[in-house]
Amino acid sequence: MIQLKTKYDCCGCEACIQTCPAKCISFSEDAEGFGYPVVNEQACVGCGLCDTVCPVLNALEPAAPMSVLAARNKSEEDLLNSSSGGIFVALARKVLQDNGVVYGAAFSPDFQTVNHKGIEKYEDLPALMGSKYLQSRIGNCFSDIKACLDGKRKVLFCGTGCQVKALKLFLKKEYANLVAVDFICHGVPSPAVWRSYLKQSIQDKSIKSISFRDKRSGWIYYSFTLKTAGPSGNTVQEISQPYTRNPYLWLFMNDYSLRPSCFHCPAKNGGSHSDITIGDYWGIEDSHPSFFDEKGVGLLMVNTTKGQEIISDLDLDMLATSLEEAVLENPTYLYSRKEPAKRADFFRKFSAGTPVNSLYGIYKRKKSISQIPVFFKKKINAIKKRLP
Numbered sequence: 001m002i003q004l005k006t007k008y009d010c011c012g013c014e015a016c017i018q019t020c021p022a023k024c025i026s027f028s029e030d031a032e033g034f035g036y037p038v039v040n041e042q043a044c045v046g047c048g049l050c051d052t053v054c055p056v057l058n059a060l061e062p063a064a065p066m067s068v069l070a071a072r073n074k075s076e077e078d079l080l081n082s083s084s085g086g087i088f089v090a091l092a093r094k095v096l097q098d099n100g101v102v103y104g105a106a107f108s109p110d111f112q113t114v115n116h117k118g119i120e121k122y123e124d125l126p127a128l129m130g131s132k133y134l135q136s137r138i139g140n141c142f143s144d145i146k147a148c149l150d151g152k153r154k155v156l157f158c159g160t161g162c163q164v165k166a167l168k169l170f171l172k173k174e175y176a177n178l179v180a181v182d183f184i185c186h187g188v189p190s191p192a193v194w195r196s197y198l199k200q201s202i203q204d205k206s207i208k209s210i211s212f213r214d215k216r217s218g219w220i221y222y223s224f225t226l227k228t229a230g231p232s233g234n235t236v237q238e239i240s241q242p243y244t245r246n247p248y249l250w251l252f253m254n255d256y257s258l259r260p261s262c263f264h265c266p267a268k269n270g271g272s273h274s275d276i277t278i279g280d281y282w283g284i285e286d287s288h289p290s291f292f293d294e295k296g297v298g299l300l301m302v303n304t305t306k307g308q309e310i311i312s313d314l315d316l317d318m319l320a321t322s323l324e325e326a327v328l329e330n331p332t333y334l335y336s337r338k339e340p341a342k343r344a345d346f347f348r349k350f351s352a353g354t355p356v357n358s359l360y361g362i363y364k365r366k367k368s369i370s371q372i373p374v375f376f377k378k379k380i381n382a383i384k385k386r387l388p
């Protein structure tokens with residue numbers, strides 16, 4: 001039976017809940033806003049199935065990619081509407097064309113939560129496109145995917161490495177008709193921090209759209225953009241901030257709002273057993289300037305022959321590179337983020353009601369002050385280098 005000793009021991013994949021024959025596991029949000037399983041011990045029949053599907057309890061042998069590429073969708077529209085190189089949408093179109101089902105993360109209609117869901121029509125694809133930087137709920141998706149696979153439907157699942165690993169453990173066997181895709185993962189921020197930030201940002205307005213990766217300011221210097229409408233619905237207002245100056249994104253990038261399990265990720269370095277891993281090809285402007293595109297360049301790791309087959313049939317421009325080069329500017333493929341010393345302090349203040357914008361002010365200032373000695377050391381070194 002699942003027994004969590006610490007908050008680091010659960011990535012919130014919900015596989016245990018879906019596998020439990022006694023239906024005695026529920027999911028409950030803690031004060032930080034992350035969901036954890038809670039077992040009703042009176043109803044538990046002691047079968048141990050929950051332990052066998054848990055991605056934290058079960059290690060999968062790390063698998064090195066067969067090939068590593070830089071990739072870019074040939075459709076300008078798809079590229080601009082995707083976070084990175086538009087690889088996901090190319091894969092999804094292929095699977096829909098083959099009468100398959102595509103599973104990915106979508107906002108709820110009120111933008112308060114992100115949930116995984118399956119779609120079967122092209123017109124539903126935009127809802128799954130683009131990164132949503134908060135933890136997505138899996139719900140019953142793994143059970144639904146198993147039913148599709150057993151019914152011989154082709155399925156594409158895209159999610160975090162731990163979600164892919166959990167799906168593989170849940171299914172217990174390899175399916176030729178499943179394409180499992182994960183992305184290089186920095187970690188997932190707290191849904192409660194997101195809801196609080198949203199409340200503070202929109203007040204009584206209704207949300208029209210949200211983009212965490214608005215490429216109007218470029219792929220590298222992307223912005224967070226939130227469009228709202230007033231009570232009459234006709235006046236659209238826009239908040240758009242570079243990612244470095246958006247409070248919510250700053251706290252995510254600087255690891256304060258991440259889930260505890262993300263500091264000891266169970267799916268790094270090929271540990272998810274996905275067929276394909278996607279990400280941003282950061283640094284391409286220096287390593288392969290002729291392939292750089294300010295609308296975005298994706299990183300594509302092909303991990304299995306199944307992955308190899310599907311990508312050979314996609315509408316992508318591709319350039320073969322190497323793992324060493326690709327992870328140079330994207331080390332979260334290999335390593336978990338380091339927990340900030342002040343993370344507990346951050347969540348204490350958050351739980352006590354300190355607004356997200358104020359928390360951003362506090363921790364950004366602290367970080368800037370702590371970096372002053374590093375800044376001066378670098379300056380002194382630069383001056384020393386210039387001295388004869």
Ligand SMILES: Cc1cc2nc3c(=O)[nH]c(=O)nc-3n(C[C@H](O)[C@H](O)[C@H](O)COP(=O)(O)OP(=O)(O)OC[C@H]3O[C@@H](n4cnc5c(N)ncnc54)[C@H](O)[C@@H]3O)c2cc1C
Nearest residue numbers: 082083084085086087088104105130131132158186279280
């Ligand atoms: C929380 C998070 C952290 C990330 N960290 C990194 C990183 O450190 N380095 C890096 O190179 N890339 C990272 N990515 C991946 C990156 O943002 C792009 O999603 C990826 O490069 C694919 O881009 P694309 O243009 O091919 O597809 P996109 O159209 O951007 O498709 C993204 C896919 O991710 C799924 N998705 C979106 N949000 C979530 C979510 N919250 N949970 C699960 N699945 C989701 C969508 O359903 C879709 O299938 C992260 C993504 C997320 C959601």
Ligand code: SF4
Nearest residue numbers: 020044045047048050
């Ligand atoms: S041991 Fe079996 S019955 Fe008990 S919680 Fe786990 S899956 Fe459910």
Ligand code: SF4
Nearest residue numbers: 010011013014016054
């Ligand atoms: S990681 Fe997933 S399977 Fe393991 S305890 Fe948490 S929710 Fe359950």
Ligand code: SF4
Nearest residue numbers: 161162185187262265
């Ligand atoms: S960093 Fe690891 S544990 Fe955290 S969401 Fe990503 S894959 Fe899961």
